[in-house]
Amino acid sequence: MGFVRVRFNNFKNIEPREMRWFPGLNLLTGGNGAGKTNILEGISIISGWGTLGRGEKNSSIPTWESGSSEAQLTGEIDSEEIIKVKVAKRFFIKVDDKTVTASDLRWKIPLLSFLSDDMSIIEGSSASRRRLVDMLLALIVPSYAFRLSEYRRGVRQKALFLKKGLPSMVVDRALLPLAAWLWRMREEGVGLLSQELEKLSELTPARIELSLKRGGAGLCADCEEDYSRSLFCYREREAALKFPIVGPHRDDVAITADGRQASSALSRGLRRRTAIALMLAASDGVKRKTGKSPVLLLDEVTAELDGEGRKILFDSLLSRDSQLFAATAEPFRLEIPCVVHKVEGGRIVESRQNK
Numbered sequence: 117m118g119f120v121r122v123r124f125n126n127f128k129n130i131e132p133r134e135m136r137w138f139p140g141l142n143l144l145t146g147g148n149g150a151g152k153t154n155i156l157e158g159i160s161i162i163s164g165w166g167t168l169g170r171g172e173k174n175s176s177i178p179t180w181e182s183g184s185s186e187a188q189l190t191g192e193i194d195s196e197e198i199i200k201v202k203v204a205k206r207f208f209i210k211v212d213d214k215t216v217t218a219s220d221l222r223w224k225i226p227l228l229s230f231l232s233d234d235m236s237i238i239e240g241s242s243a244s245r246r247r248l249v250d251m252l253l254a255l256i257v258p259s260y261a262f263r264l265s266e267y268r269r270g271v272r273q274k275a276l277f278l279k280k281g282l283p284s285m286v287v288d289r290a291l292l293p294l295a296a297w298l299w300r301m302r303e304e305g306v307g308l309l310s311q312e313l314e315k316l317s318e319l320t321p322a323r324i325e326l327s328l329k330r331g332g333a334g335l336c337a338d339c340e341e342d343y344s345r346s347l348f349c350y351r352e353r354e355a356a357l358k359f360p361i362v363g364p365h366r367d368d369v370a371i372t373a374d375g376r377q378a379s380s381a382l383s384r385g386l387r388r389r390t391a392i393a394l395m396l397a398a399s400d401g402v403k404r405k406t407g408k409s410p411v412l413l414l415d416e417v418t419a420e421l422d423g424e425g426r427k428i429l430f431d432s433l434l435s436r437d438s439q440l441f442a443a444t445a446e447p448f449r450l451e452i453p454c455v456v457h458k459v460e461g462g463r464i465v466e467s468r469q470n471k
């Protein structure tokens with residue numbers, strides 16, 4: 117599965133021209149502000165996965181001063197289907213002129229995106245570790261994304277109740293089955309990541325182990341019981357903080373290297389390599405469960421990696437049969453079989469094929 121060509125109209129700073137893509141690795145190079153991340157974002161949107169979550173609203177997508185509030189993205193995938201997405205307040209999607217939902221499209225084009233923040237997945241905030249597990253599960257469990265957003269809506273509602281000093285028991289009861297289901301799924305997702313990670317030992321020098329830490333819970337193994345008991349324990353605390361502290365929205369993934377906490381046990385370079393191994397493990401997990409290799413989007417992929425780290429990274433990337441889009445602001449001299457697209461001022465000015 118991959119893109120043959122795309123064209124973005126009125127999309128941020130990207131010029132409305134056809135961009136042609138290589139089935140393997142497409143490396144986008146160019147200075148800061150050239151539009152590399154915008155191109156990755158366009159590919160994410162035209163695959164049904166939405167913006168890259170840089171805290172922007174759809175209304176900030178159309179080109180500034182164009183006077184229009186809409187952007188249009190068109191692309192052809194290798195099955196020759198034509199995808200069209202109109203970005204207005206929400207996304208309107210057509211495949212071969214038939215209207216489809218974003219979730220239909222996501223099943224057609226599995227995709228995993230890794231932003232520069234994800235590179236600090238080991239030492240960064242728990243949100244980036246949850247994001248990894250959620251992306252993986254959204255690709256292998258059809259109802260996962262929907263149920264997660266239902267759960268999040270419930271948590272927002274509960275936060276509102278707590279803020280007003282109202283009892284939140286009604287919301288808690290509605291959240292219980294969702295929270296328990298999400299915990300079960302995430303435990304399976306973390307298990308799958310661990311198994312795939314074991315096969316990537318050339319990237320990870322130490323024995324890396326992962327386990328899910330349930331948010332504000334962990335009193336017993338049974339998910340339903342754990343949620344109820346933990347809520348009971350922390351009810352007063354939640355009321356005092358005016359914020360829900362029990363549930364999957366506060367989950368984390370504990371990562372250890374040879375039994376010690378990875379964030380302190382590993383050097384900076386090794387933490388980045390482990391982060392990359394985790395991304396590849398997610399991609400391999402999706403392949404194993406669904407038989408499809410996801411398209412990979414990797415932003416600022418080489419930052420802070422030394423020569424050896426880059427070599428290992430690109431060897432691993434190229435050994436997969438996925439289409440890859442990677443962006444880097446650094447000048448690039450690696451002789452790897454890929455197409456290097458030079459991006460300047462919102463347009464690809466040159467595409468050079470390395471053999």
Ligand SMILES: Nc1ncnc2c1ncn2[C@@H]1O[C@H](COP(=O)(O)OP(=O)(O)O)[C@@H](O)[C@H]1O
Nearest residue numbers: 128129148149150151152153154177178179180
């Ligand atoms: N809605 C928009 N309309 C026009 N230009 C935009 C819009 N949103 C962002 N930009 C421009 O896009 C550029 C950032 O592009 P980006 O893809 O993040 O660059 P990089 O190559 O560093 O990844 C900035 O120069 C910014 O001014």
Ligand SMILES: [Mg+2]
Nearest residue numbers: 152153154415
């Ligand atoms: Mg960028």
